[in-house]
Amino acid sequence: MRSKILGLALACSLAVAGCSRAAEDDKAFGEKVRAYLLAHPEVIKEAADKYNAQLEAKSAADAKAAIAKNRRALERDPRDYVANPAGKFTVTQFYDYRCPHCVNVAPKVLDFIARNPDVRVVFKELPIFGEPSERAALAALAVKRAGGDFLAAHKALMAAKPLDPAAIARILTAHKVDPSSLDRPAATREDAAHLADIQLLARDLGIEGTPHFIVGDTAIPGEDMDAVEAAVAALRKAAPAR
16 A cells, blocks of 8 residues: 555656646747747738738638628519619629718719629618618618619719708609608518618628628628729629620
8 A cells, every 4th residue: 555655656746747847848938939039020920911811711711602602682682773684794782871981982883884784783772870871771762663763863862961851852752752651661561671681681791881892702892993893804804705
């Protein structure tokens, strides 16, 4: 029994000694790493850049997969207004009528539509700035449903300052839509469901703000129409020749 106790004590002593030496080795190693990094700080930036590049690559891959999964909802929802519906290529834009960046880019989008008849442009109402934004989106959809000039109403809503219920009522009246229809739940139920579906779609795509464009497999946040033009040019280049 005594020999077992002595053996156990010896084993414990060796383990403690090993742990102590490991701790000393770890401390020495840590000091060497610290000294190296202080002498070569560029290594830290190199590691951070590589890590960020890996994160961006994963984010791009995730976005591409989400776009592929939601392609039909993005490009072929019959409830959306589509400019140049016979176009060969598709650009989808998410926007809010009270978003200053959306207001800034709106004339460029309309110019893009006029210059590119081979590009379908899908309009996705994504009101993120509260009730006035939602009312403006419902107004635009009401004009579409009534067979009115959606692009003209869209342009007017983007240009209205301030975009308040009175301005929205004036725009609806100008497009022969009764403004009071927006206050009748039965009349707007279908459009409200449409907006809810767009909100879910945006969430699934990881869209955090407006404007946001989808071109092919490319997501383009912000009012970067140069990037939109470049993405469309890439689609044209990749398209099989007829």
